[in-house]
Amino acid sequence: MNPSTPLLVLAVAAAVGAVLLNLLLRKQSRGMLLVSAVGAVSGAVGAAAFMVPLNFCTFEAERDPVDFWFGIGLSAIGILAVTGLASWVLNSILQRRRLFEVQSSPGAFRGSGLAFLFLAPTLIILVLFLYYPFIDTFRLATLLARLGIPRTAFVCVDNFTRLVSNNDYLQVLGNTIWQSIAIVGFSIGLALLIALAAYQPVKGARIYRALLIWPYAISPVVAGIIFLILFNPTGGIINYALQSAFNFSIPWLNNPSAAPWAVIIVSVWKSLGFNILFYIAGLQNVPKDLLEAAAIDGANIFQRFFRITVPMLSPITFFLIITNTTYAFFDTFGTIDTLTGGGPLRSTASMMYSVYEVGIQNNDLGKAAAQSIVLFIFVIGLTIVQFRTAGQRVNYGA
Amino acid sequence: MRLKNVLLAGAISALAALSIAPAIAQEVIEIPTWIAFTDAGRLGWTQERAAEFNAAFPQYNVTVTGYSNYEELFASTALAAEQGNLPAVVQYFEVATQDARDSGYFTSIAEALNGRTEVNGIPVNLDDIIAPVSAYYTVDGNFTSMPWNTSSSIMFTNLTMAAAAGVEAIPTTWAEMDAACTLIMAADNAPEYCFTWPNHGWFFEQWVAQQNGLYANNDNGRADRATEVAFNNEAGVALLTWLDEQAAKGHLYYSGAQGGDSWATVDQAFSTQQVAMAVYSSSDTALYTQTGVDNGFEVVASFLPYNEATGWTGNIIGGASLWLTAGLSEEAQDGALTWLLWLTNTENAASWHQVTGYIAIRNSSVDLLAEEGWFDENPNFRVASDQLAQSEVTPATAGALLGGFPAIRNIVTQAIDTVLLTDEDPAAVLDAAAAEANALLEEYNLLNAE
Numbered sequence: 001m002n003p004s005t006p007l008l009v010l011a012v013a014a015a016v017g018a019v020l021l022n023l024l025l026r027k028q029s030r031g032m033l034l035v036s037a038v039g040a041v042s043g044a045v046g047a048a049a050f051m052v053p054l055n056f057c058t059f060e061a062e063r064d065p066v067d068f069w070f071g072i073g074l075s076a077i078g079i080l081a082v083t084g085l086a087s088w089v090l091n092s093i094l095q096r097r098r099l100f101e102v103q104s105s106p107g108a109f110r111g112s113g114l115a116f117l118f119l120a121p122t123l124i125i126l127v128l129f130l131y132y133p134f135i136d137t138f139r140l141a142t143l144l145a146r147l148g149i150p151r152t153a154f155v156c157v158d159n160f161t162r163l164v165s166n167n168d169y170l171q172v173l174g175n176t177i178w179q180s181i182a183i184v185g186f187s188i189g190l191a192l193l194i195a196l197a198a199y200q201p202v203k204g205a206r207i208y209r210a211l212l213i214w215p216y217a218i219s220p221v222v223a224g225i226i227f228l229i230l231f232n233p234t235g236g237i238i239n240y241a242l243q244s245a246f247n248f249s250i251p252w253l254n255n256p257s258a259a260p261w262a263v264i265i266v267s268v269w270k271s272l273g274f275n276i277l278f279y280i281a282g283l284q285n286v287p288k289d290l291l292e293a294a295a296i297d298g299a300n301i302f303q304r305f306f307r308i309t310v311p312m313l314s315p316i317t318f319f320l321i322i323t324n325t326t327y328a329f330f331d332t333f334g335t336i337d338t339l340t341g342g343g344p345l346r347s348t349a350s351m352m353y354s355v356y357e358v359g360i361q362n363n364d365l366g367k368a369a370a371q372s373i374v375l376f377i378f379v380i381g382l383t384i385v386q387f388r389t390a391g392q393r394v395n396y397g398a
Numbered sequence: 399m400r401l402k403n404v405l406l407a408g409a410i411s412a413l414a415a416l417s418i419a420p421a422i423a424q425e426v427i428e429i430p431t432w433i434a435f436t437d438a439g440r441l442g443w444t445q446e447r448a449a450e451f452n453a454a455f456p457q458y459n460v461t462v463t464g465y466s467n468y469e470e471l472f473a474s475t476a477l478a479a480e481q482g483n484l485p486a487v488v489q490y491f492e493v494a495t496q497d498a499r500d501s502g503y504f505t506s507i508a509e510a511l512n513g514r515t516e517v518n519g520i521p522v523n524l525d526d527i528i529a530p531v532s533a534y535y536t537v538d539g540n541f542t543s544m545p546w547n548t549s550s551s552i553m554f555t556n557l558t559m560a561a562a563a564g565v566e567a568i569p570t571t572w573a574e575m576d577a578a579c580t581l582i583m584a585a586d587n588a589p590e591y592c593f594t595w596p597n598h599g600w601f602f603e604q605w606v607a608q609q610n611g612l613y614a615n616n617d618n619g620r621a622d623r624a625t626e627v628a629f630n631n632e633a634g635v636a637l638l639t640w641l642d643e644q645a646a647k648g649h650l651y652y653s654g655a656q657g658g659d660s661w662a663t664v665d666q667a668f669s670t671q672q673v674a675m676a677v678y679s680s681s682d683t684a685l686y687t688q689t690g691v692d693n694g695f696e697v698v699a700s701f702l703p704y705n706e707a708t709g710w711t712g713n714i715i716g717g718a719s720l721w722l723t724a725g726l727s728e729e730a731q732d733g734a735l736t737w738l739l740w741l742t743n744t745e746n747a748a749s750w751h752q753v754t755g756y757i758a759i760r761n762s763s764v765d766l767l768a769e770e771g772w773f774d775e776n777p778n779f780r781v782a783s784d785q786l787a788q789s790e791v792t793p794a795t796a797g798a799l800l801g802g803f804p805a806i807r808n809i810v811t812q813a814i815d816t817v818l819l820t821d822e823d824p825a826a827v828l829d830a831a832a833a834e835a836n837a838l839l840e841e842y843n844l845l846n847a848e
Binding site: 057114145146149151233235236251254341342343344360361362 | 469472476653657667804807842846
């Protein structure tokens with residue numbers, strides 16, 4: 001590598017950081033020189049945070065263009081993060097505020113030292129069992145590492161950038177997205193309908209409700225095994241019933257168009273109970289007087305449902321969308337593993353399942369680490385999008 | 399105060415117990431053994447043998463721990479090695495042989511024996527082990543690991559169904575399979591499909607080896623480290639073309655399950671008589687024979703059908719072997735060797751065969767079983783031994799030694815999945831699979847380069 005490359009990268013990062021911090025603190029009247037200096041340092045530190053562990057390998061001349069742009073992106077994230085932090089600290093110092101200000105109320109402890117002491121057990125556990133492995137995953141993702149081989153080799157960001165041209169991974173990405181949307185959509189929609197029915201004051205309503213919630217208590221693995229037997233192409237009862245009633249059968253597990261629906265059906269069935277539980281609770285909180293008033297004003301049953309009940313349930317729907325999406329991304333793993341093993345033709349392989357295949361079945365730890373980071377970023381992004389879009393229209397009541 | 403005293407006394411006695419414990423343990427040498435079985439039949443049998451061994455050799459204490467499958471055991475072994483906690487004996491499946499050699503965790507049996515003909519009075523006599531088995535585990539002329547559970551791929555036929563359809567002789571070649579299937583599918587009360595097999599990488603390897611086709615270069619990795627796979631040769635393409643044809647004709651049932659998941663789908667199809675024939679491992683001969691008895695049909699085991707265009711050279715073994723950990727003390731190593739030799743002696747190898755259907759790996763065990771009339775009473779149990787005994791040992795039938803083989807198997811079963819479920823050309827699919835396998839092999843070899 002050209003020895004001036006790191007210097008050039010850091011210089012550019014410093015310049016970007018200086019400009020950025022000036023932009024962030026443009027309302028401050030004081031010391032443009034100080035702000036620029038701090039910005040330059042934080043820009044350089046931000047870029048170095050990613051580039052020093054990588055040894056600036058993405059900017060080597062013999063690398064692919066995609067590696068170069070990946071390096072630019074990583075540096076940009078580092079610069080943004082550190083400069084943002086610097087902006088907050090500097091702003092606090094310039095305005096003579098304390099960094100961790102606790103709003104003093106009567107009886108509260110002074111200062112934040114004691115608070116951190118009380119938090120220490122949690123923080124230590126988080127650092128040891130969550131943050132350290134998490135950061136180590138980044139290190140592992142830059143390596144060619146196989147389980148059972150002591151030696152590893154540094155491969156720069158290949159584990160990430162090769163995913164872009166990996167058609168199989170793109171298919172997995174597509175599977176995950178459309179199957180998750182289907183699971184979340186069907187599960188929440190059906191749960192609302194069933195909850196409406198179960199909420200009716202009929203004889204033995206409690207028993208029906210308990211029976212409806214029941215499948216939720218079954219683990220995804222067991223659900224997969226139960227349906228593996230039910231869906232079995234040669235001896236399963238579902239095809240037997242279809243054959244007897246309609247004289248056709250569906251090759252559930254060995255046809256790439258049918259298999260994703262088998263996974264979706266099981267996952268929806270499995271998560272339905274949880275959603276029904278929340279919707280029944282939610283329905284009990286829909287004010288009766290509002291519904292009555294609407295009925296007196298001549299609103300028909302559909303208008304009352306769509307104009308009153310659905311908006312009043314929106315906090316629950318929002319909560320369910322988030323939990324169900326997490327379920328569709330992560331917890332369907334057990335179902336997929338027992339029901340289809342990701343096949344046929346990889347039609348049911350999700351991102352989570354792919355991490356397992358690469359890391360556990362094929363012992364390729366480096367590539368699995370990279371895929372798990374992609375999955376992590378995906379879920380973070382999804383959560384942010386959900387908070388941004390759904391959060392605005394959620395009615396949390398007065 | 400009294401509570402404090404009690405606690406103190408408790409702590410002291412616990413410490414005392416801890417300090418005495420090693421003194422007691424020094425008298426017997428621990429021989430932890432990890433195997434990949436959890437079922438009562440196989441883990442239970444091994445634990446019973448361990449108890450017998452401990453009684454016969456009180457200076458040793460063998461403890462047998464079961465893991466649910468080979469992959470999990472492989473991972474646990476790697477983690478134990480990182481922590482410096484390896485047991486004395488570990489079971490690795492046959493295709494992990496190269497990985498086991500490269501890992502540096504193990505020492506070869508021949509090296510540990512160092513020319514001795516007996517250990518603790520147990521004769522070594524490795525020449526007694528049947529040829530294809532010892533060929534597989536002999537690497538660079540060095541007997542590497544102790545063969546234990548060894549199987550061969552065979553076929554089970556529902557004779558009741560086949561005979562009713564007018565099939566006169568059990569098919570031995572691909573062409574005869576096709577002819578028999580045509581008859582079976584045309585019969586009254588025809589099953590849903592004619593035959594099935596587990597889409598597990600092992601069967602692809604078997605069918606390629608039968609045609610004397612290589613799986614990897616450098617004589618299947620036995621002359622020198624394999625650097626490229628060779629399975630996209632004529633033998634591989636011929637097999638996938640045949641399977642594709644049989645699936646298109648409605649003869650072959652493919653459940654869509656691959657690898658470890660595929661076995662159960664075959665059990666289910668055969669026992670419910672949705673198929674007349676099942677290609678399977680001899681390891682479950684007892685189970686398949688009993689399935690017929692339970693469901694009222696006769697089950698006959700036969701050799702794995704071969705490609706009549708190339709003829710039959712032989713079959714590769716399957717199963718697993720027991721590896722001896724490197725860096726044991728001399729006493730512990732001798733103890734582990736004694737245990738391995740005793741576990742696979744004539745009587746135990748014969749008993750293991752009768753309990754499971756894994757082949758009896760010693761010629762003397764086969765003779766013993768024949769003398770007892772076991773094979774006359776249980777002809778299905780003879781098939782796997784005969785198939786291996788009649789095999790000609792060539793680089794192809796000795797089996798490939800290949801780094802990252804378990805992962806490469808997954809690439810192959812994926813290729814078969816693609817051929818059976820799409821219209822893609824078998825040769826093109828195999829070429830793509832070979833390219834993927836070569837990339838993996840290159841990475842593996844990079845990490846293990848001298």
